[in-house]
Amino acid sequence: MEIINRLKGKGIQFLDGLTEAEIQKIEAIYDIRFPGSLRGFYGFGVPFSEDEHEFPRWADFSEGNVAKIKERIEKPIQWLLFHVKMDFWLPNWGNRPKSADEAIGQFMEIATASPRLVPVYGHRYMPCLDGINDPPVISTVGRDTIYYGSNLREYWQNEFRDDGEEFIVSPNNLHIPFWSDIMNANHG
Numbered sequence: 367m368e369i370i371n372r373l374k375g376k377g378i379q380f381l382d383g384l385t386e387a388e389i390q391k392i393e394a395i396y397d398i399r400f401p402g403s404l405r406g407f408y409g410f411g412v413p414f415s416e417d418e419h420e421f422p423r424w425a426d427f428s429e430g431n432v433a434k435i436k437e438r439i440e441k442p443i444q445w446l447l448f449h450v451k452m453d454f455w456l457p458n459w460g461n462r463p464k465s466a467d468e469a470i471g472q473f474m475e476i477a478t479a480s481p482r483l484v485p486v487y488g489h490r491y492m493p494c495l496d497g498i499n500d501p502p503v504i505s506t507v508g509r510d511t512i513y514y515g516s517n518l519r520e521y522w523q524n525e526f527r528d529d530g531e532e533f534i535v536s537p538n539n540l541h542i543p544f545w546s547d548i549m550n551a552n553h554g
Contacts, residue, residue, distance in 0.1 A: 367410045369522050376526045380411035381425060392424050395432060396439060398484050401492050402499035403518040413487070422485045438485045443477045445508035446548070454509060456547055480544030487525060490514055493542045502538050504545060511548040513538055 370380065384392070389408065393399055400408065413421045422435050446454075450473045455462040459476055463469045483491035486503060495501050503521035505514040515521025516536040524533050540546075 367407070369407070369519055370411055373413060373522060373526055378526070379414045381414050382412070383410050384408045384412060384425060388425060391427075395427070396435060398439065398482050399494045400484060401494065401501050401518075404484065404486070404492055407518060420488055435485065439483065441489075442483055442491065442506045442511075443474075445506070446477065447473065449508050456551055458547055477544065481542060483545075486518075486521070490521065490525065492518070493545060495540075495542065498540065501542070502540060504542070504549070506545070506548075509548065509552065511545060511552065513549065 374380065389400060389405060408424065412424060414423070415421050422438065423431050424435070447470065450469060451466065453462075455469070455473075459472065463472055481493040481495055483493055483504070483506070485491055489507050490503050490505050492503050493501050500517040502513050502517060503515040505512050513535050515524050516538040520534060520536060523531075524535070527533065
């Protein structure tokens with residue numbers, strides 16, 4: 367796979383690819399569904415780094431690692447929750463309740479109904495979207511949420527580009543419920 371060779375050229379190490387049984391186990395443990403492109407990529411190999419905050423260690427089923435990945439999956443909502451507590455609110459969420467506790471409760475209902483995000487690298491994620499094989503990759507730290515690639519291949523090229531290479535994000539008209547609203551609020 368061309369992109370794996372590119373990443374290896376950048377010094378990224380790879381573990382053996384995940385089997386279908388391992389992928390199903392991972393999806394069950396974390397209540398996620400790998401998009402088809404990510405599922406295929408992980409079938410060829412799983413990127414690895416010594417820094418546990420970079421690539422998820424999907425094949426490590428130890429209690430501590432499972433807890434770390436679950437925390438990474440929940441982190442984007444927790445980061446946004448911090449901003450909601452500081453009065454961040456989008457109009458399409460309805461009227462912000464006057465009580466902070468009610469606002470937090472309403473936000474959590476909306477956020478937990480949004481597409482789950484699968485960690486790819488650091489604070490880069492792919493949304494779980496039914497029927498979408500190769501969704502965009504987003505970078506999210508609270509309100510600071512942007513597209514980082516219109517698909518997995520473009521994302522890897524952006525994240526591990528050569529010196530002087532342009533950062534590219536092809537036009538993407540795919541609406542990601544909830545997450546696109548956060549991105550649009552950044553540009554409004």
